[in-house]
Amino acid sequence: MQSTSSDSQPDWATAALILADGTVFYGTGAGATGSAVAELCFNTAMTGHQEILADPSYAGQIVCFTFPHVGNVGANAEDEEAASVIARKAAVGMVSREEITPPASWRAETGFDEWLAAREIIAITGVDTRAITRRIRETGMPMASIAHARDGKLDIAALKAQASKAPPMEGVELASAVACDAANDWTDGDWGWSEGFAKGPEDGPLVVVLDYGVKANILRRLVSAGARVQVVPGKASKDDVLKLNPDGVLVSNGPGDPAATGEYALDTVRGVIEAGVPVLGICLGHQMLALALGAKTEKMVQGHHGANHPVKNIETGQVEIVSMNHGFAVDRDSLPEGAVETHVSLFDGTNCGFKLTDKPVWAVQHHPEASPGPQDSFKVFESFVSALKTG
Numbered sequence: 001m002q003s004t005s006s007d008s009q010p011d012w013a014t015a016a017l018i019l020a021d022g023t024v025f026y027g028t029g030a031g032a033t034g035s036a037v038a039e040l041c042f043n044t045a046m047t048g049h050q051e052i053l054a055d056p057s058y059a060g061q062i063v064c065f066t067f068p069h070v071g072n073v074g075a076n077a078e079d080e081e082a083a084s085v086i087a088r089k090a091a092v093g094m095v096s097r098e099e100i101t102p103p104a105s106w107r108a109e110t111g112f113d114e115w116l117a118a119r120e121i122i123a124i125t126g127v128d129t130r131a132i133t134r135r136i137r138e139t140g141m142p143m144a145s146i147a148h149a150r151d152g153k154l155d156i157a158a159l160k161a162q163a164s165k166a167p168p169m170e171g172v173e174l175a176s177a178v179a180c181d182a183a184n185d186w187t188d189g190d191w192g193w194s195e196g197f198a199k200g201p202e203d204g205p206l207v208v209v210l211d212y213g214v215k216a217n218i219l220r221r222l223v224s225a226g227a228r229v230q231v232v233p234g235k236a237s238k239d240d241v242l243k244l245n246p247d248g249v250l251v252s253n254g255p256g257d258p259a260a261t262g263e264y265a266l267d268t269v270r271g272v273i274e275a276g277v278p279v280l281g282i283c284l285g286h287q288m289l290a291l292a293l294g295a296k297t298e299k300m301v302q303g304h305h306g307a308n309h310p311v312k313n314i315e316t317g318q319v320e321i322v323s324m325n326h327g328f329a330v331d332r333d334s335l336p337e338g339a340v341e342t343h344v345s346l347f348d349g350t351n352c353g354f355k356l357t358d359k360p361v362w363a364v365q366h367h368p369e370a371s372p373g374p375q376d377s378f379k380v381f382e383s384f385v386s387a388l389k390t391g
């Protein structure tokens with residue numbers, strides 16, 4: 001049951017999603033109660049919904065899932081994606097077509113509804129997610145308010161006012177709220193069915209990770225590729241990073257506008273590149289490397305959020321099916337001389353990767369660590385770590 005564009009609240013409704021243009025979707029609440037204002041995007045993944053909502057790159061966003069059944073495998077501690085304990089803030093809201101059912105999976109430790117509540121994610125279910133998705137495809141990702149009240153007392157007028165006044169994502173810095181606040185070592189490797197997480201190597205190249213809200217599976221993949229991993233806050237200075245004597249630096253994913261994050265991060269990123277340390281950037285990290293080299297980023301209309309996006313690897317000619325989560329893109333025409341495009345989205349032709357010809361710098365816009373998603377690009381980590389070993 002759902003209704004749109006209406007001020008009259010049906011008596012069954014315990015939640016509402018209100019777009020900046022005043023459109024109201026009523027539904028049944030789940031997860032946390034209360035209200036929040038954030039950017040609304042859609043994600044097309046059919047599985048891995050816990051990992052998506054736990055990805056700190058979704059801070060400041062409400063995720064509308066196009067797949068109707070969300071949460072029927074429950075939630076478990078091993079599928080957390082926020083690497084930092086203080087980064088337990090990721091997506092602020094969730095929208096789904098069907099109501100959440102009790103969990104039906106041997107891996108479930110809690111129901112999805114309970115997990116959403118524990119993570120302070122406000123959810124609305126029973127909504128026409130196809131109508132929302134079509135609207136985002138036509139007019140872009142709107143700011144929206146989402147509210148859930150068990151007694152159904154929703155102040156629609158106030159929620160409308162909040163949505164219409166909310167500043168857009170452009171210019172918003174969110175990474176510092178989800179990054180770690182002190183350096184820490186990471187030792188977990190890949191997860192296996194019966195073994196759980198593998199343990200990292202005692203020796204091997206040291207990769208220092210500049211944390212803007214890093215996903216745990218990026219760290220696990222580095223460890224499994226043979227690296228020792230130390231995570232430092234994204235606000236670390238160039239000297240803080242270089243004094244650790246890294247063999248490589250990874251610039252992480254993260255939420256918000258890369259240009260706004262770059263205001264404090266670019267000196268460090270530039271300093272590391274200039275010092276000749278091999279660098280890999282992922283998603284926000286890819287955007288930040290581009291900005292550090294003098295290129296530009298721009299806001300996309302609908303962004304890329306899913307687990308089955310085709311990306312062409314220009315160097316091999318192969319198509320990789322990848323996980324995606326970004327609302328900003330690097331303007332390829334602004335990339336400087338010496339930067340070569342390595343990957344391109346086959347959905348809309350946007351830049352999905354580049355490398356430098358004169359320095360050991362690589363960057364990908366997609367998420368080679370998956371979680372959730374296919375593993376076609378896992379080799380990005382092996383190539384990076386083996387370049388450190390031989391470099």
Ligand SMILES: NC(=O)CC[C@H](N)C(=O)O
Nearest residue numbers: 057253254283284327328
């Ligand atoms: N996953 C990410 O790192 C997202 C990067 C950036 N916040 C964007 O939306 O484009």
